[in-house]
Amino acid sequence: MSDTQDATDESPAEQQGIEGEYDPDAVEPRWQDHWVEAETYAYEEPESGETVDPDTRYSIDTPPPTVSGNLHMGHLYQFTLQDFVARYHRMADDTVYFPFGYDDNGIASERLTEREKGIRHQDFERRVFQEKCRAVCETYEAEFTEDVQSLAISVDWDNTYKTIEPRVQRVSQLSFIDLYEKGREYRQRAPTIWCPDCETAISQVEQEDEHQETLFNDIAFPLVEDGTGPADDETLTISTTRPELLPACVSIFVHPDDDANQHLVGGTARVPLFGHEVPIIEDDRVDLETGSGVVMCCTFGDQTDIEWYQAHDLPLRIAIDESGTMTDVAGDYQGQSTRDARDAILADLDAEGSLLEQRDHDHTVQVHERCETEVEYLVTEQWYVEMLDRTDEYLEAGRQMDWHPEKMFSRYEHWIEGLEWDWCISRQRDSGIPIPVWYCEDCGEPILANKADLPVDPLSDGAPVDACPECGHDDLRPEEDVFDTWATSSLTPLVNAGWDWDAEAEAFSMEHPELYSFDLRPQGHDIISFWLFHTVVKCYEHTGEVPFDNVMINGMVLDENREAMSKSKGNVIPPSDVLEEFPVDATRYWAAGTSIGDDFPYKEGDLEAGERLLQKLWNASRLVEQLAPAPEAVEPVDESDLAPIDEWFLAELDATVESVTDRFEAYEFSKARNGLRSFFWNSFCDDYLEIAKQRLSGDGSASTEFALTRAHRTFLKLFAPFLPHITEELWDRIYRTDGSTDRAGLAGGDSSIHTTDWPTPGGYDADLEAGETAMEVISALRTYKTDNGLPLNADLDHVQVYGHVEGLADAVAEAMHVADLELLADAPDITTEISDIDLDYSIVGPEYGNQVGDIEAGIAQGDYEIDDGRLHVAGVTLDPEMFEIEEARTYSGDGEMIETETAVVIVG
RNA sequence: GGGCCCGUGGUCUAGUGGUUAUGACGCUUCCCUUACAAGGAAGAGGCCGGUGGUUCAAAUCCGCCCGGGCCCA
Numbered sequence: 017m018s019d020t021q022d023a024t025d026e027s028p029a030e031q032q033g034i035e036g037e038y039d040p041d042a043v044e045p046r047w048q049d050h051w052v053e054a055e056t057y058a059y060e061e062p063e064s065g066e067t068v069d070p071d072t073r074y075s076i077d078t079p080p081p082t083v084s085g086n087l088h089m090g091h092l093y094q095f096t097l098q099d100f101v102a103r104y105h106r107m108a109d110d111t112v113y114f115p116f117g118y119d120d121n122g123i124a125s126e127r128l129t130e131r132e133k134g135i136r137h138q139d140f141e142r143r144v145f146q147e148k149c150r151a152v153c154e155t156y157e158a159e160f161t162e163d164v165q166s167l168a169i170s171v172d173w174d175n176t177y178k179t180i181e182p183r184v185q186r187v188s189q190l191s192f193i194d195l196y197e198k199g200r201e202y203r204q205r206a207p208t209i210w211c212p213d214c215e216t217a218i219s220q221v222e223q224e225d226e227h228q229e230t231l232f233n234d235i236a237f238p239l240v241e242d243g244t245g246p247a248d249d250e251t252l253t254i255s256t257t258r259p260e261l262l263p264a265c266v267s268i269f270v271h272p273d274d275d276a277n278q279h280l281v282g283g284t285a286r287v288p289l290f291g292h293e294v295p296i297i298e299d300d301r302v303d304l305e306t307g308s309g310v311v312m313c314c315t316f317g318d319q320t321d322i323e324w325y326q327a328h329d330l331p332l333r334i335a336i337d338e339s340g341t342m343t344d345v346a347g348d349y350q351g352q353s354t355r356d357a358r359d360a361i362l363a364d365l366d367a368e369g370s371l372l373e374q375r376d377h378d379h380t381v382q383v384h385e386r387c388e389t390e391v392e393y394l395v396t397e398q399w400y401v402e403m404l405d406r407t408d409e410y411l412e413a414g415r416q417m418d419w420h421p422e423k424m425f426s427r428y429e430h431w432i433e434g435l436e437w438d439w440c441i442s443r444q445r446d447s448g449i450p451i452p453v454w455y456c457e458d459c460g461e462p463i464l465a466n467k468a469d470l471p472v473d474p475l476s477d478g479a480p481v482d483a484c485p486e487c488g489h490d491d492l493r494p495e496e497d498v499f500d501t502w503a504t505s506s507l508t509p510l511v512n513a514g515w516d517w518d519a520e521a522e523a524f525s526m527e528h529p530e531l532y533s534f535d536l537r538p539q540g541h542d543i544i545s546f547w548l549f550h551t552v553v554k555c556y557e558h559t560g561e562v563p564f565d566n567v568m569i570n571g572m573v574l575d576e577n578r579e580a581m582s583k584s585k586g587n588v589i590p591p592s593d594v595l596e597e598f599p600v601d602a603t604r605y606w607a608a609g610t611s612i613g614d615d616f617p618y619k620e621g622d623l624e625a626g627e628r629l630l631q632k633l634w635n636a637s638r639l640v641e642q643l644a645p646a647p648e649a650v651e652p653v654d655e656s657d658l659a660p661i662d663e664w665f666l667a668e669l670d671a672t673v674e675s676v677t678d679r680f681e682a683y684e685f686s687k688a689r690n691g692l693r694s695f696f697w698n699s700f701c702d703d704y705l706e707i708a709k710q711r712l713s714g715d716g717s718a719s720t721e722f723a724l725t726r727a728h729r730t731f732l733k734l735f736a737p738f739l740p741h742i743t744e745e746l747w748d749r750i751y752r753t754d755g756s757t758d759r760a761g762l763a764g765g766d767s768s769i770h771t772t773d774w775p776t777p778g779g780y781d782a783d784l785e786a787g788e789t790a791m792e793v794i795s796a797l798r799t800y801k802t803d804n805g806l807p808l809n810a811d812l813d814h815v816q817v818y819g820h821v822e823g824l825a826d827a828v829a830e831a832m833h834v835a836d837l838e839l840l841a842d843a844p845d846i847t848t849e850i851s852d853i854d855l856d857y858s859i860v861g862p863e864y865g866n867q868v869g870d871i872e873a874g875i876a877q878g879d880y881e882i883d884d885g886r887l888h889v890a891g892v893t894l895d896p897e898m899f900e901i902e903e904a905r906t907y908s909g910d911g912e913m914i915e916t917e918t919a920v921v922i923v924g
Numbered sequence: 925g926g927g928c929c930c931g932u933g934g935u936c937u938a939g940u941g942g943u944u945a946u947g948a949c950g951c952u953u954c955c956c957u958u959a960c961a962a963g964g965a966a967g968a969g970g971c972c973g974g975u976g977g978u979u980c981a982a983a984u985c986c987g988c989c990c991g992g993g994c995c996c997a
Binding site: 034037225303319380423424426427430431433434541542544545572574576578580609610611613614615616617619620621622624625627628630631632634635636637638639640641642643686687690693694701702705706709713795798799801802803805806807808809810833854855856857858859860861862863864865866867868869871872900 | 925926927928929930935936937938941942943944946947948949950954955956957958959960962963964965966979980981992993994995996997
């Protein structure tokens, strides 16, 4: 492209007019660059002091992707869906807010920085290390930007943010302080899900299942007492996969329905090797199916242990510390790793004869999703956001949003119903946004940072007070922990709306209140439970409002065999491979091809179909350009002066404009795409263009020129959200008017089709039935020619038509090269015979119920009479609207008869 | 183990009670017609995973079974 052109005034197209084939390789990158330079997608900010109607602005809160990874098909698909929405609304509404966020705050970027720089985060002050992270991430952000721009995603590149940047850190810390002041946060020493490898607490959502093959160990516990008193030399058998937790054993549980072991309840047993005595308790949470049915409860082996600890007020025996090392509770095994301790304890149990049996066992353990290390359940001090007390409100908030598709709401609902923990938001890591708190060393009082000072890092910055406001002690200890990344990722609507603390007003305010609530939140169905849910919770707590009007859920991209793409399966298709072979517009056509929410497969066939549509659109445009004069010379034509065929087509076009609009409004891209494509291809190209070609081949027709131009311009606009490059190229070559309005008054002079107004119906009121009949006649004549081995442009001397085609006969004759088309006033010389009677079941069914069978039998046997339009059968009389008579016609005259639904055509 | 979603011609898909089930890709035959052979016309191909039920009527509602997926234990 020409770099010297002024991007806002000149178009990048090098030529006007349409020649040759469409060349997406040349056209697409040119426009992508132009749109970014010309800021075609810029959000139109309200004038200062201007109050704007939020209905005229469409705002999207996009979930920021992690940018240190490569762009994958999921990104392409998800961004493209968002872009359909953005482009449609940019045309249909006044302006669109379509921001972009780079999520580079967290462990991924920390590890990346360490790797690239060859450093360790421990060797730097936290703030200094974070600056290095920001520098490293910039390269990746730039790459990602380029990738997203090359997909023609119409993001406003002046509205971006990085989750690692100070502005976002400030919002995160403000959020923390606000929730604390609202009493929604607490710090507590409690059982926590812990990753011993990352040495940090994690939240419920960060753990995932992993199936493991391990050993089930049957261990004999000497019984001290049973339910009735001292026991004599009896043992009970505990099956466990985690013998290293023996020192942490605090009790033994038996199921109330377990008759064989019922006598044990109320007694005690001695833990082998460690010697302490534990009670035997009854509880229905025991799994009778697995192992011996008698289980030990430890501090803590799994979530059930925690439930038992809380329900039965059991003591704590902490045998494993934060790094996965055995504590002094483990006695001789202190200092060993859990793995070493397991082996040693098993060997010692075996030596003393307590290890009865070992079996292979498949079971499921919880692992940390990032490092796949098996989690521990430790008792630590953490910050929590209280949630369990307000699940009803959060459920209601979810209900207030419109879900597309609707069925996805159930994911949100079930997630909330299954919540068991408040949200643990503190993490023991160096990467991440610092928790802005100091503690009094004497009384433990937490001292929060001043809102005006944010962002702060307590490890580098001083506390806001010199002494504890509670006790006056002056030794203040900074909080070392940072926020869970979701604590920040859940604030994107507030970041986008410019939420901040207004010190003067002593209240929170928004720089862009007109954006909030956001019109749309797009989200993958796999992360509704944490990302979307946490975002709703946080924004709801801060603003009292549900942050989104609509939620659009996208499915996952599968491979051609309908399997999820994954590195381990080796079936990942990188977008770069696809884009090498296909135009971006073709990938967008593919992405539009399924109803949102459903997973759908990568299909080359669909991409090829998209490519063909591009060529069709190009070629049809070329014909339009040849047939109609320059657009500025096209005179507008009043409806009363339109030829019936042109009026008919514009009326059909109206209906398509309406249905495509409705479908965009409802996020039904697939239906919009298919409806538009088939009307364009089958009605416009195959029928109307063929007719127009004939009508304009001679002297031309003002009516047809006008209709053709109007239709073509409308098609370009309707296709624009799906196919932004080719529509822009065609618009630029044919219709761009540099600010002036053309004589037909059909378009404003916008320099980009993407900022023109979305088409509205012209209110054309034509005889649609006549049009349909005319098309049937054309179709019948095509069939005739095909059946008789004639080319479609073969001349026909004489055709008679009996049917309602009104003023369309000439158009039919021209299109099908009929020299003499005769309209018959009466049915032609045919004999008709009733062949069947079709019932309208929607009327007959409810009316006659189980008599319908008799009616059908009567008709089948010919045992009926038709009298004065009524059908007498099986002892009942059906009114005319209840049935339709099917007739078989026999033609005995000259020529060949062809029947259609509503017409009879005789050729020859 | 619990919950949710899905199962329509070879492939993908529309269709949530009403007559002969939508479209695309692929396939067959014919046609170079002055936008397009990456085109046009015609055509073959499904009885809607299985089964039982509700109903005058079911791909569509209900039960069970089989198969696939997702979320959560």
